[in-house]
Amino acid sequence: MAKQEILLESGTNELELLTFVLCGQSFGLNVLKVQSIQQYEPASLTKIPRTHHAMLGMMLYRDKTIPLIDLSAALDLEREREANEKQIVIVTEFNNVINGFLVDSMNRINRLNWEDFIPLDRALGSSGKSITGSIQIDGEDIMVVDLEYILSIISPNLAIGDINEETAKLSSQKSREEVNVFFAEDSNTIRNNVVRILEKAGYRNIKSFEDGQQAFNALVELRDQGDAQLPHILISDIEMPQMDGLSLCKKIKEDRQLEQIIVIMFSSLISEQMSLKCKSVGADDSITKPEMDKLVAMLDRLCLKGKNPHTEDMAKK
Secondary structure (H helix, E strand, O other): OOHHHHOOOOOOOEEEEEEEEEOOEEEEEEHHHEEEEEEOOHHHEEOOOOOOOOEEEEEEEOOEEEEEEEHHHHOOOOOOOOOOOOOEEEEEEEOOEEEEEEEOEEEEEEEEEHHHOEEHHHHOOOOOOOEEEEEEEOOEEEEEEOHHHHHHHHOHHHOOOOOOHHHHOOOOHHHHHOOOEEEEOOOHHHHHHHHHHHHHHOOOOEEEEOOHHHHHHHHHHHHHOOOOOOOOEEEEOOOOOOOOHHHHHHHHHOOOOOOOOEEEEEEOOOOHHHHHHHHHOOOOEEEEOOOHHHHHHHHHHHHHOOOOHHHHHHHHO
């Protein structure tokens, strides 16, 4: 499976979901996270003592070792595995990290629309943080796995971290307070952490949204009111229900009354190829999670030191 062959056209609000089986249940994950699919070879595994119960060890992959995680254990699924059963490893790349996830078997790749995705709070209530939500395929509800959350539990260093004191004091707090920020992110945990850290840095004028559609609706409402308080900058995740970040950015940049808004794509999917996709829909810059120091520095550069006429007008407001 080559990534070049499966990337969708930018800004169509579509996703391709790889479905697989764990303990007789169907699950899915975004194909953009998948680097390859391998047959599991137990002989290639080196066990590591005193690790999370879902961490099987390190496996050999393309002449290097990567972590291998038992996805059924990470999701607390109970099963009885037959001794001769052949399993599959899904090798993923996101947050600039490569990991392997052990699953029972593969199904197929499905082209879907983010509008059909049902977020966690509507799908499962308040439980199941390892699941972002569900989407129906051929009459079956497919649970979409939140690999970022799972990795943040197994490897806390990969979670959204705090900023250092130097970054917090890098710019005038007063200048940062003048910047009007919109932030679109479907993960409640990530959304709250990012807002908390940006506020610590002095970016206190923040409005957050659970998906791209909510953010765009708010922008349109301000635009139609002729409101001068349109945000100076919008930070957006890429993977979101209803409207994804690429579609959101494309809609903003195609609107003559909104196009001056600076857009940063903040996602675990950022790579050289994804950065090109972000640029193709008009994004001003992109950065991978969880690099909060770099995100604050990027906000400073684009909002406080740039020559964007929209941000230069802040001092007059």
